[in-house]
Amino acid sequence: MVKKNIQDYSVRTVENVFDILELITIEDMTQVTIPRLCSVLNISKNKAFRLMVTLEKLGIVERYPGSGNYGLGVCAVGLSQKILHSSNIIAHAHPVIEELARKHDEAVYMTVLKDDEVTFLDMVDCEQKVKAAPLIGKRFPYFSNAAGKVIRALETKELNKVFKRTVRKQDLCNLDLLENELADIRQKGVAVDCDGLGDGIISVAVAVRDYAGKVVGAITILGPSFRMLAERLENEIIPSLREGAEMLSGRFGYAK
Structure with a gap:
């Protein structure tokens, strides 16, 4: 009997659908058109059209009248919420980040690391007039934010491999600086990043x-630099984050 690779059983159309959904979530609405899909996914116009008609019929995507642009449909949003709330991490983390958000009136996220990217899984927003755009569902390179750095800093066994991939993918010139930063984070147990998620945005993570x-993830608070002052970080934000992370870790069975 010929042993088959898992790739032999994959269905390309299904892969196309997931590629389409990912593209729609990460790009501006004005860019997600049939020609754009054909170009990025390397599929024919006819196939792209048939896929989008099917997804639109199911309510997974919706087409904006007059423009031909596509965005996520109501069914896709509802399904994503069901998936998130059924997740063990989300179920345990949400009450903790909700308490932190109410206490400090800043946006608080639960984040996880997949490969070399941080995914912002769940959030509780603040009521401030000036705040960063919501990042839920977004992915960022680990070295661009506090959450990614604190997770990577504690994965000491993998750092050499990570640095090699980082150099290959991003061609960073300041790799020594990043390595020193991660060593400092490992010692302190908390990461603070400035501007990695946008100009004037401070992110703090434990x-x-x-x-x-x-390490299964990180709790992250972010806000504008004029509110996230050093004294406030040291005296309020970081102690609360430590307490929240310790509480959530305890729910996952961790004990020092």
Whole structure:
């Protein structure tokens, strides 16, 4: 019997659908047109059209009248919320980040790391007039934000491999600076990043561990630099983040 690779069983059309949904979520609405899909996904105009008609019929995407542009439909949004709220991480984390958001009136996120990118899974927003755009569902390179840095800093066994990939993918010139920063974060147990998520945006993060001591994600608070002053970070934000991360880690069975 010929042993088949898992790739032999993949269905390209299904892969196309996931590629389409990912493209729609990360690009501006004005860019997601049939020609754009054909160009990025390397599929024919006929196939792209048939896929979008099917997804539109199911309510997964919706087409904006007069423009031909596509965005996520109501069914896709509803499905994503069901997936998020059924997640074990979200279920445990949401009450904790909600308490932190109410206490400090800043946006608080639960984040996880996949490969070399941080995903902002869940959030509780603040009521401030000036705030960053919501990042839920967004992905960013680990070195661009506090959450990614604090998770990576504690994964000491993988750092050499990570640095090699970072150089290959991003061609960073300041790799030594990043390595020193991660070493400092590892010692302090908290990461603070300036401008990585946007000009004037400060992000602060503390890692969350499971019963085996493995880092499963990070709680992150972010806000504009004029509110996230050094004294406030040291005296209010960071102590609260430590407490929240310790509480959430305890829910995952972690004990020091």
